[in-house]
């Protein structure tokens with residue numbers, strides 16, 4: 001099949017018998033018609049269709065020798081800087097289509113899987129490790145354009161460092177049995193965005209102190225595997241009205257708790273198990289962080305461009321551009337945007353071939369971008385709230401504009417250069433972006449989805465080459481070496 005169409009994506013999803021729980025009920029019927037998921041699923045449909053749109057097809061897909069169909073370009077293993085640029089262009093197209101609001105557009109996990117396959121050799125000849133299973137999944141994913149959710153953290157029961165977490169009755173998903181067919185997993189994992197509404201779920205463990213060997217595994221299984229359940233949070237879709245909820249009606253992704261009720265993971269799906277060192281190495285030394293971050297920062301740049309557009313439109317609409325504090329606030333967004341773009345460019349300019357022959361974007365600029373964005377993003381949202389002021393809550397609905405009070409609204413909600421309807425449309429967008437349940441989840445998402453920003457900063461500190469700076473100061477002061 002190769003690169004999938006939107007229709008094929010929806011048909012395949014609807015055929016899955018995935019166990020999804022929503023608001024106390026098991027979801028029955030076509031998932032693409034369920035109010036909590038349909039906006040997102042149709043947006044994903046349009047993303048997959050871009051791969052077949054004559055304007056984008058060349059940018060979104062690539063040819064592999066021996067394969068008739070073109071493949072989604074997020075699966076391309078880059079070997080040159082030009083390949084990296086091709087990957088960036090493809091990701092920009094997808095991110096622009098959703099204005100950076102969809103954290104889990106398919107390129108995110110496709111890039112993760114591509115990086116796993118590109119570094120699978122790390123697991124070669126190690127105990128309980130099966131790099132060939134990663135390669136097999138990668139090839140199947142390319143051929144069938146599979147979609148993935150993922151989970152890499154454990155339930156938030158006790159995050160103390162001294163908590164050994166080795167409970168008798170599993171809470172965090174762990175191996176409870178090994179048999180001739182595979183591993184049996186019991187317990188729960190967090191927090192799968194789009195969990196249940198993708199073909200597969202990829203599970204791997206973030207290394208930590210007192211890492212239970214029974215949790216040191218990685219695998220991928222179909223979402224409708226027996227015993228696997230996805231428990232959803234409440235939906236943040238405000239309504240289906242694009243006027244009232246321009247973002248949540250299209251991009252609300254849903255997050256879910258993943259429960260494994262004695263789930264059999266067949267051996268051919270296991271990447272590694274019961275090997276703490278391999279689990280730590282796989283995450284830290286593979287190209288996962290470089291390629292996943294590359295996708296993330298591209299999306300965040302596009303999202304910041306969108307935020308700048310919203311902020312500037314607000315300023316123009318209520319005519320407040322003459323005030324210096326407004327200019328300063330807008331320049332804060334511009335500085336953030338240009339900083340992110342410069343870091344992204346640097347990561348590509350400094351990219352190097354890794355030990356397995358793939359062109360890896362330089363990680364330090366990406367880590368820097370990934371550490372500052374969680375701080376900048378809430379501030380961007382605050383800036384929009386500060387510019388919009390009462391406009392952020394004077395928000396009549398589409399129905400109000402269709403009612404007899406329309407004339408009042410037209411008169412009292414007009415702006416210097418906008419009709420009341422356009423003005424409200426814009427302010428509703430600003431509200432959905434920064435204040436609605438969808439908007440506030442986006443803030444929490446940008447803070448946390450790639451890990452705890454505190455620990456990400458700590459990783460940056462530990463990995464950053466500081467010795468040259470230290471030496472210069474030591475020489476300046478003629479300090480004696482320890």
Ligand SMILES: Cc1cc2nc3c(=O)[nH]c(=O)nc-3n(C[C@H](O)[C@H](O)[C@H](O)COP(=O)(O)OP(=O)(O)OC[C@H]3O[C@@H](n4cnc5c(N)ncnc54)[C@H](O)[C@@H]3O)c2cc1C
Pocket residue numbers: 150151152153156159161190191192193194255441444445448449450451452454455
């Ligand atoms: C909207 C959203 C979507 C997400 N989607 C996904 C997804 O699709 N897949 C996925 O796997 N995960 C996902 N996540 C989870 C994300 O990876 C975690 O939120 C992140 O790794 C932090 O872990 P935690 O939430 O368990 O926080 P905790 O680790 O419980 O941290 C809670 C607080 O304690 C502090 N803390 C805890 N331990 C330490 C420590 N050792 N050192 C210093 N401080 C510490 C933290 O700084 C924080 O302030 C998502 C999260 C959000 C908010």
